[in-house]
Amino acid sequence: MHQATHKYQYRSGMTRRESLKWLGLLAAGSAVSLTTGCGSAVEVLSDSSAHWPELDLKPINAKGYGTDPNMVIPPESPWPLTMTTAQLTMVALLSDIIVPREGQIPSASEVKVPEVIDEWVSAPYSDQQRDRVTILSILAWIDDEALLRFKKTFVALTASERLAIIQDIAYVRKETPEAFHRPAKAFDRLKQLVLSAFFCSPEGCKDIGYLGNVPIVGDYPGPSAEAQAHLDAVLAELGLSQYAYPGN
Numbered sequence: 001m002h003q004a005t006h007k008y009q010y011r012s013g014m015t016r017r018e019s020l021k022w023l024g025l026l027a028a029g030s031a032v033s034l035t036t037g038c039g040s041a042v043e044v045l046s047d048s049s050a051h052w053p054e055l056d057l058k059p060i061n062a063k064g065y066g067t068d069p070n071m072v073i074p075p076e077s078p079w080p081l082t083m084t085t086a087q088l089t090m091v092a093l094l095s096d097i098i099v100p101r102e103g104q105i106p107s108a109s110e111v112k113v114p115e116v117i118d119e120w121v122s123a124p125y126s127d128q129q130r131d132r133v134t135i136l137s138i139l140a141w142i143d144d145e146a147l148l149r150f151k152k153t154f155v156a157l158t159a160s161e162r163l164a165i166i167q168d169i170a171y172v173r174k175e176t177p178e179a180f181h182r183p184a185k186a187f188d189r190l191k192q193l194v195l196s197a198f199f200c201s202p203e204g205c206k207d208i209g210y211l212g213n214v215p216i217v218g219d220y221p222g223p224s225a226e227a228q229a230h231l232d233a234v235l236a237e238l239g240l241s242q243y244a245y246p247g248n
Helices: 014-031 087-098 113-122 126-150 159-169 178-200 202-207 225-238
Strands: none
Touching: 087 113, 087 126, 087 159, 087 178, 113 126, 113 178, 126 159, 126 178, 159 178
């Protein structure tokens, strides 16, 4: 990664215990196991690109949680974090392009999504290590692209210059040049992780109206009439109505 010359620098504000809890939520939400065996990172993206960084990443050999992880009170530092300040700063800027602040809803970096991404790509599991190659490669590609286009690192670009690059890799359309297909696939994985991490946060849950983990005062009121009617219709369609309410 090229060193940024811009004054902005992302500052970490999350404890390891918090980021590890988010890691567990992110893994559960993406159906990726944290008990898989460690393995070497394998690049799975396509081979079409005008330029693509060939990173020489040292393997992560730290021990994981094992087969019985405690995600409620995880250990403070089961493995070292690996992203540099420059990489975290880029992730913060990219995260806020993906999830910008909207009114009272904070941006991705404001809820510390970059720390969760750092935790994810630093974890010593095969799936996370594949993502490590992908995420660090797209960060390097974006920085290289910024230098090629504007003679500045990505962090030093103006907001419009950053968007000019990101808009080219935000999606793969019919008109997308072949040179951007590989970066777009890698950027898509970063988007998935950023969005998943954001919506694991209390602020993200509030944004989508999720009301889980809220205690009910008094007796359970049961499902609404609309929900009950939907359930009854599904049971009838499956031929299970007679088994659903045996006491009736």
